[in-house]
Amino acid sequence: MLITRRVEFAASHSCWNPEFAPEQNRALYGEAGPHGHGHNFVVEVTIEGEPEPDTGMVFDLGRLKEILNQQIVAPMDHRFLNREVPPFDRVVPTPENIAIEIWKRVRPHIGDGVRLHAVRVYETEDYYVDCFGGAG
Amino acid sequence: MTRRYRFSAAHRLDNPALSAEQNRAVYGKCNNAYGHGHDYAFEISVAGEVDASTGRLLPPGVLDAIVRGEVLSCLDASNLNDLPDFAGAPPTTENLAGAIERRLAAKWPGTWPRVCRIRIEETRRNHFELRR
Numbered sequence: 108m109l110i111t112r113r114v115e116f117a118a119s120h121s122c123w124n125p126e127f128a129p130e131q132n133r134a135l136y137g138e139a140g141p142h143g144h145g146h147n148f149v150v151e152v153t154i155e156g157e158p159e160p161d162t163g164m165v166f167d168l169g170r171l172k173e174i175l176n177q178q179i180v181a182p183m184d185h186r187f188l189n190r191e192v193p194p195f196d197r198v199v200p201t202p203e204n205i206a207i208e209i210w211k212r213v214r215p216h217i218g219d220g221v222r223l224h225a226v227r228v229y230e231t232e233d234y235y236v237d238c239f240g241g242a243g
Numbered sequence: 244m245t246r247r248y249r250f251s252a253a254h255r256l257d258n259p260a261l262s263a264e265q266n267r268a269v270y271g272k273c274n275n276a277y278g279h280g281h282d283y284a285f286e287i288s289v290a291g292e293v294d295a296s297t298g299r300l301l302p303p304g305v306l307d308a309i310v311r312g313e314v315l316s317c318l319d320a321s322n323l324n325d326l327p328d329f330a331g332a333p334p335t336t337e338n339l340a341g342a343i344e345r346r347l348a349a350k351w352p353g354t355w356p357r358v359c360r361i362r363i364e365e366t367r368r369n370h371f372e373l374r375r
Binding site: 204232 | 247
């Protein structure tokens with residue numbers, strides 16, 4: 108069974124790789140410059156497991172909310188990701204890389220008996236990525 | 244990585260191999276003689292590894308360009324029954340998903356991450372999904 112909890116954070120980011128020429132960055136990311144812009148990012152974290160017979164729960168949703176608030180919302184909400192939230196000072200904060208980073212932050216807090224199944228990051232309603240662990 | 248697109252089109256579900264009565268029985272109100280239309284929404288998902296230098300699986304603008312050129316430019320504001328895609332098959336949403344897949348596959352560069360899912364919504368209450 109899969110259970111999912113959703114959180115939101117509002118942040119600015121700039122998709123701009125300083126190792127690329129400005130023209131290359133503009134062509135690749137469609138941004139005018141490295142100054143940033145913002146989104147209301149929506150994150151869905153999905154855990155896979157079976158309900159425990161005594162509690163009827165796969166995972167304590169209150170505990171999951173706490174983990175997501177600590178690991179995602181507290182460090183990222185109302186921040187400029189590139190300047191204030193490592194590793195985005197050196198890793199371009201595309202939604203792909205944000206999903207990978209959230210996977211790395213949340214995974215150690217999910218105990219035994221269940222499994223982190225997916226991290227979905229919506230940059231907009233029409234653009235989202237899913238990370239299922241592994242390399243990507 | 245998933246991108247969502249929208250288009251509006253007319254269609255009529257009618258299989259000439261069936262009798263008028265059979266068509267009404269199979270397709271119900273979608274068999275209405277003069278057709279009808281929907282605001283469709285569909286999602287294209289691609290799967291693969293994130294490029295380490297760009298942080299992208301596939302730049303969304305690049306996906307937009309091929310979807311605009313191969314799918315939206317032909318389907319939006321069209322009557323689906325008039326398109327060659329549906330010359331031999333009624334424009335059900337199932338067949339529409341297959342048509343979108345074939346249109347993209349014809350121009351899809353081999354170096355791009357593969358299309359792993361096409362999801363299409365005919366209305367808010369029904370959707371169809373191809374997984375690859």
